Amino acid sequence: MIATLGRARNVAALLDRLALQSRLPACVVLSMESAEDAPPARAHPFPLIQLFGPRGSCQQRNRALDRLPPDIDLVLFLDDDYVPSRRLIAGLVHFFVTFPAIAGASGRLLADGIIGPGISPKAAVALVEAEDARNEQPSLSVSAPHPGLYGCNMAYRRTAIGDVRFDENLPLYGWQEDIDFGGHINGPLVYTDAFYGVHCGEKSGRERNGRRLGYSQIANPWYLRRKGTMPAGFARRLILRSLAANGVRLLRPEPWIDRKGRMIGNWLAVRDILLRRVHPRRILEL
Structure with a gap:
């Protein structure tokens, strides 16, 4: 399918x-x-x-x-x-x-x-x-x-x-x-x-809004860890890897990746975690 x-x-x-x-x-x-x-x-x-x-x-x-x-x-x-x-x-x-x-x-x-x-x-x-x-x-x-x-x-x-x-x-x-x-x-x-x-990793048709994808990189593992379908260690590694990759590449981003948008999305999700309002569906508001 x-x-x-x-x-x-x-x-x-x-x-x-x-x-x-x-x-x-x-x-x-x-x-x-x-x-x-x-x-x-x-x-x-x-x-x-x-x-x-x-x-x-x-x-x-x-x-x-x-x-x-x-x-x-x-x-x-x-x-x-x-x-x-x-x-x-x-x-x-x-x-x-x-x-x-x-x-x-x-x-x-x-x-x-x-x-x-x-x-x-x-x-x-x-x-x-x-x-x-x-x-x-x-x-x-x-x-x-x-x-x-x-x-x-x-x-x-x-x-x-x-x-x-x-x-x-x-x-x-x-x-x-x-x-x-x-x-x-x-x-x-x-x-x-x-x-x-x-x-192939085709770029057309994928989520082009860097903020949305960046938010999902943090919010989704957090949500799935709390839900119980993603091991805590696995979720932690995903979150830290996303933060590190977007931060390191921020000044020299790849042409096909909106690193600035992803970094902003990452920190919006971190903020929402601290405010206890993080949820994957919040990307629909970005």
Whole structure:
């Protein structure tokens, strides 16, 4: 399932990659705000469900979960700027069959453009195709259990999800919604080499308001720690890392990041913590 906003071209490219899978998906669910987010109409070798409604990664993913066909056993969440291996679905199915006690898993990232200026779709495809050519039998490695998975590519057993849904108190981009979701799942969550791909880190369609994202960097971990779905140490590291990164890069910011806005948002959230009024939804007022 794919939640998307303002990236019709990326979604079209992802659907084309899914059509090349050695094992096709049983169905694909696209959750969008409006028809402007939809890719061009074309035939695909799998059922395609298109949903429309209010924006927000949590809201959009919840709509998709509520519309899943009843015969789906494994649920794969992909970001719209993710480029999968041709064997991604076959690899994850093999993984879950091999490890029946595992509740959810994220695959290996060959590269992640979110930590830089981004990776072009063409470069991402080249990386994935090269890895497919030399790695015909991916490893079935399993990491130690983790508090949550990486939202750009995470797969869960349908039975483990049950009635669990994403927290719609985390609006818009839903910073750390993947960790929160995993915190409600009973069973180990792990990382594996059994399936892989590239996360392009496309900048269009992402939260461009630095103050909002900066506020979320502090408010969301604080909220999730108090809620109990994020370990205190993990939340503390996220908060300190955001404060440090935005502070260090403030005078020499990257062209694709609004460091000043993020720093202001960070301190607005710290102020609200001290005033005991911090809440993730306050970004809607910024």
